[in-house]
Amino acid sequence: MSAPPDHPLGYRLRRLVGSGRTAHVYEAESPLYGTVALKLPRDELERDPVLRRMFENEVQMTLALSHPRIVAALAGYPTGAGAHLALEFCEGSLDAALGEPLPLASAYRLALDVAQGLAHSHERGIVHRDVKPANVFVKAGRAKLGDFGTGFFIGDAFSGEAQRARVGTAFYMAPETFRGASASPKTDLYSLGVLAYELIAGRRPFTGETADELMLAHTSGVPLSLRHHRPEVSPEVSRVVATAMAYDPEKRYESVRAFVLAFAAATGLPPDDPPPALGRSSRRPHLPLQPGGADAPPEEPLPKGRFGWLGRRRS
Template sequence: MGEVYLAQHPRLPRHDAIKVLPPHLATDEAFRLRFLREADLAATLNHPNIVGVLDRGEEGGRLWLSMPYIDGIDAAAHIAQSPGGLPFDAVVAIVRDTAAALDFAHQRGILHRDVKPANIMLDGSRALLSDFGIARAAGDTSDLTATGTTIGSVAYAAPEQLRGDEIDSRADIYSLATTAYALLTGSRPFDRSSPAAVIAAALDGAVVPVTTRRPDIPPSVDSTIARGMAGSPADRPRSAGEFAAELAAAPAEPTVIRAVPPAAGAHDVPTMIAPTPAPSRPPERKSRRTWVLPTAVAAALVVGALVAGTAAMLGRSDSTGASPAIESSTVPATVVVAPPTMTVPATAPAPTVAPAPTAPSRGAGDLGLTRAVSRPPCDGRFILILGSIEQSNPAVKSLVNDQLSSNPGAEYFYSRALNCGSIRSADDNGEAFYTPYIDYGTSSVAACNGLQHRGVYVRVLRNSTGTGEAANPCK
């Protein structure tokens, strides 16, 4: 319904986006009213996740409105760059921001009615909901958005909206769920060859589960999407924020395996037991310093003082500027990783325990957790650092596992087995460390989203020597 231009503000040093009603529509009174209503509605929505309206007017019989210029791409274009679907963490961030925008509008009695990836702008640090062109105030009985006009995109519209029934905020929640489906899979939930076939499929409600298209997505996501796309509005979440929270919490957290503090000098022979209350504070080690990043502050109270200069820990160069040689990918002979010994819970009868055969290692430095140690390639990919824990820490397994449990999609690597020049093989104490992280591949947009929403820092894995500084993928 409009043409959009990038314009230099005549008085201020900035660019704005100018939306102009086309000449052949400017004489249509119904379209003029809709255009003016878009400006009036959007102008009342001052929110960091909404593309608002700065001004509106008429020039030479043509209506225009100005909006902030968003230097980025929309989510539909982002999907086109990742046809198999976006990383789960990036989808959660986009949905969370869009949900915040919807809840803000709904609380002010405004429905969007056209939530879809093409109407979600991504500026590298946040998602912004745009185009309130067919929005209406709740209770509006005018016929500007009635049957016979263009009301939203059928691929993302709620069944009641497709039937022409009265709608409320839960129709936007349905559209948000279908948008999440598209972001996760790279495909619309009802991908058919014609609008009529799409409408028929949407009214039928049969959709291919997300996990059928993305086996790496936890199965619990399917139930979250299904609830958001429920045929009956009464069966959907009560708010967009509630749906976003369910999606973020959908991956089932594995059982946390807590480490038993070993005897002095036995840190290289860890032993695991069934879940128990957190161990008491281990004795302080005078010759070692232990730290984790801010996302694991609670764990830091158990394991020791926070080490200043997180960049220095993972920087390749030492204080003199010399670059140490890249370490071998094998674990030194002094490090022995024994197979885990499980203690049977007190409620179960005690069986006769025979000596267990030695299990093969799943990789150098593997901690024996549910998720095996990884070794990401040094190909310029972005990783979000969640923490770094020294190998000798008595609670190293528990701390790593806690990070894996609380961060869906996270992995962990062992510094001596990584062999990326941009990551040191040992910290300033000369000790190897474990680092839980999230891998964003070579997508700077996804890495930027993760950085903005988590507040930790990003490193780039390269074969060359690093600068000792964290990367900023948002630049």
């Protein structure tokens, strides 16, 4: 197969690594940033204003975020011939790492990583809507939340219709989403709880062969305690994850930041960052769109543990 053509903005495209509803993703070389993951809009966006707006929103949302636990946006532009989103290149998705129980220390750290990235997203006024292992990426043994293609800015005019649409992955969707309720930070929190459960237990809390089976499981089932699968998990950790997954949104934590603090206390792991100062605005920021973002600060990676299976895909 011939190599893809280079991008007019100077990116040298190496290989196609994936495709989504709105964009193709390439491994590419940038004269400024080295190896990057480059998202380029699909041709269909020229004919579909909804998909076009989704790509535009993803570019703006990702550029609005800057946190070591979120895949860093290096540059991007939402519209026109130069539309693109350049991201830091990661080793692979967390989805490839699952399918068997992880060492508890690794599972706890990865869950806390994702929670901190999601907390930052919410504090910047952005709901993700599809928190799942395939949208979490691994670099140097640490997790980074990515792929905001189905997200929305809270309060944005476009978000009213988007917020009501049933979007997400059925294994991780909140009960109220199945019932037609609008997406919110609390639905993201539920998905985070499911992801944390899966990381720790090595299996999902709810299973099913069809969307209807999964809907029934999430809306009427009760998951087994984490300690049923792994007795070495402390009651405190089991309780924190169960609270995030509470059927009633009002019984979940007030925010993902509250989950971060409770989970860190239960596991003994310190968060990477302190909570934001009181009064910090969560309104949509006005940002220059190209270039944007920032490199994440240096990190101390986790010990390798079982991270050799990052190259394997879950069946």
